[in-house]
Amino acid sequence: MDLISRARRIGLALLATAMxxxxxxxxxxxxxxxxxxxxxxxxxxxxxxxxxxKTEGGQTTGELNSLDQGATIPATAVKADGGELSVLFLPIGGELKAKLSADGKALVGSWTQGATLPLTLTKK
Structure with a gap:
């Protein structure tokens, strides 16, 4: 194997690893x-x-406002893994799970609080 072929293979291996x-x-x-x-x-x-x-200094905070119920619920935990956002609202036993749409303008997923219901949120 010549030097150029070996360098190319190493380069491709590094690129694949990085991806x-x-x-x-x-x-x-x-x-x-x-x-x-x-x-x-x-x-x-x-x-x-x-x-x-909102994320500042590596810390993410969130809150959910139910406008019709006049309630504001702070997020207990926020996690993103595998392209999915998961936000827990332990005081009310709720969880929001969503993926960002391809254009970045919507969170498409579900709300679980006893039952699981579809939920889409659009960026304001």
């Missing part, structure tokens, strides 16, 4: 930062929701 080891852009909670709004349909009711997520 596997590099997380996708949406793998950190900061990729989901912003103000989001949507409507949750639950038991014949439509509940308008606002979701706010």
């Amino acid at each position: 596997i080891a590099t997380p996708a852009t949406a793998q950190t909670p900061a990729a989901y930062d912003g103000d989001w709004a949507g409507t949750l349909e639950a038991g014949g009711q439509k509940l308008r929701l606002e979701f706010h997520l």
